[in-house]
Amino acid sequence: MSMVIFAIIADVEKVEVVVAHHECATLRVGEVFLKIDSDQTRTDVEVEAMAMAPVPTPEVLWRRPPVLALAALPGAALGRLGKPSTASPAAWAAAGATVRTLHDAPLPPWPGRSLDAIASRLDGECKWLITNDVLPAGLVTRNRQVAEAALRPWTPVFTHGDLQIAHVFVDGDEITGVIDWSEASQGDALFDLAILTLGHEEHLGDVIAGYGADVDLDVIRAWWSLRSLLAVRWLVEHGFDPSAPGCEVDVLKSRL
Incomplete structure (x- = not known):
């Protein structure tokens, strides 16, 4: 997992911390958002809900717990x-x-x-x-x-x-x-x-x-x-x- 993140970061100039607190954090790396969550149940819901919702949602690029990568x-x-x-x-x-x-x-x-x-x-x-x-x-x-x-x-x-x-x-x-x-x-x-x-x-x-x-x-x-x-x-x-x-x-x- 860490090698994938480092590979993405190597191709961009900066990493932006979108939000971070005791439970989870979201980073923006170029055109990719990396969501890191201590509770994978929340991530399970997020991925399934986006698949079900009949409205535009981000593309899921990959998931390697505890990280979920979404397209910007x-x-x-x-x-x-x-x-x-x-x-x-x-x-x-x-x-x-x-x-x-x-x-x-x-x-x-x-x-x-x-x-x-x-x-x-x-x-x-x-x-x-x-x-x-x-x-x-x-x-x-x-x-x-x-x-x-x-x-x-x-x-x-x-x-x-x-x-x-x-x-x-x-x-x-x-x-x-x-x-x-x-x-x-x-x-x-x-x-x-x-x-x-x-x-x-x-x-x-x-x-x-x-x-x-x-x-x-x-x-x-x-x-x-x-x-x-x-x-x-x-x-x-x-x-x-x-x-x-x-x-x-x-x-x-x-x-x-």
């Missing part, structure tokens, strides 16, 4: 959390249409998290945030109230599970691919739409127009609160800053 997608990410998106309204609408195609596909074999499991984890995270004085109690309590609207029965669809805008690539107004499928499962369609628009509420209308179906905006806002509450501790423990401008803490403050 053309274009650039739809945007980044905490930064204004330069993508056009048409590109955001195309992203919505792509999500709809995924949601209309046959269900994957992974059942996803139950409502009880989500609610239990949410309560635990809220308690931790308040007990450890990470966020003001009033901010946590208000967003816990908002999040309640997401905790209702839903008809499961094929969800990406982590559809951040950084995981959707565009070239002009065209979607060229969606990356990072390790959390794909049966889930709530509105969760995917919420994660795609987290911190970019101004583009929600474009996404919904492309999605082409009526959605409950209160549920999407509830998922914004719920996802942000769940993310804060993980981000802090893995060396990220959820209080950076436009990121999770600002999303929570916007619900006040």
Whole structure:
């Protein structure tokens, strides 16, 4: 495995660390992404989900655990959390249409998290945030109230599970691919739409127009609160800053 990686690196000028934390890392080496994951179950899901998904995904070049090599997608990410998106309204609408195609596909074999499991984890995270004085109690309590609207029965669809805008690539107004499928499962369609628009509420209308179906905006806002509450501790423990401008803490403050 290491000889293959070194052979690739020898042909390029630099190696870019795309993301790295305690569980996994992604490197860009020329036109190849190398994903190194300590949990091969996540990689199993990613490879199978990309094969099943009826939307553009990266080409799998090779896999030698713990490394998965993927071809780079053309274009650039739809945007980044905490930064204004330069993508056009048409590109955001195309992203919505792509999500709809995924949601209309046959269900994957992974059942996803139950409502009880989500609610239990949410309560635990809220308690931790308040007990450890990470966020003001009033901010946590208000967003816990908002999040309640997401905790209702839903008809499961094929969800990406982590559809951040950084995981959707565009070239002009065209979607060229969606990356990072390790959390794909049966889930709530509105969760995917919420994660795609987290911190970019101004583009929600474009996404919904492309999605082409009526959605409950209160549920999407509830998922914004719920996802942000769940993310804060993980981000802090893995060396990220959820209080950076436009990121999770600002999303929570916007619900006040």
